[in-house]
Amino acid sequence: RRFDLGMGGTEATKPLVEEMFDFSCLPEGSTVVDVGGCRGHLSRRVSQKHPHLRFIVQDLPAVIHGVEDTDKVTMMEH
Numbered sequence: 504r505r506f507d508l509g510m511g512g513t514e515a516t517k518p519l520v521e522e523m524f525d526f527s528c529l530p531e532g533s534t535v536v537d538v539g540g541c542r543g544h545l546s547r548r549v550s551q552k553h554p555h556l557r558f559i560v561q562d563l564p565a566v567i568h569g570v571e572d573t574d575k576v577t578m579m580e581h
Contacts, residue, residue, distance in 0.1 A: 520545060526553040534559060542570050543578060550575040 526549055529535070533556050537546045540560035550558050554575065560567070561581035570578050 521549055521552070526556060529553075529556055531555045532557065536561060538581065541566060543567075543576050546576050547573065 526535070535546070535549075535556055535558050537543070537558060537560045540546055540562055542562075543558070543560040546558035546560050550556060550573070556575070558576045559579050560576060561579045564580045567578045567580065572578055
């Protein structure tokens with residue numbers, strides 16, 4: 504429960520993460536790996552803004568269980 508509450512506080516930093524790196528500089532078809540990416544919310548949002556990229560979200564099996572892949576975001580147990 505504490506961990507979940509703490510992770511909830513990261514919502515405020517998500518816009519910062521999206522703006523910290525210029526994803527548009529990556530070439531067409533590049534793959535971005537989000538290690539510890541939870542259920543892929545950030546990668547999904549960035550993939551909508553940068554459709555030329557593909558994303559792999561890596562996290563624990565229990566975390567990503569039941570999360571569906573999309574055409575741009577693939578979930579991977581790590």
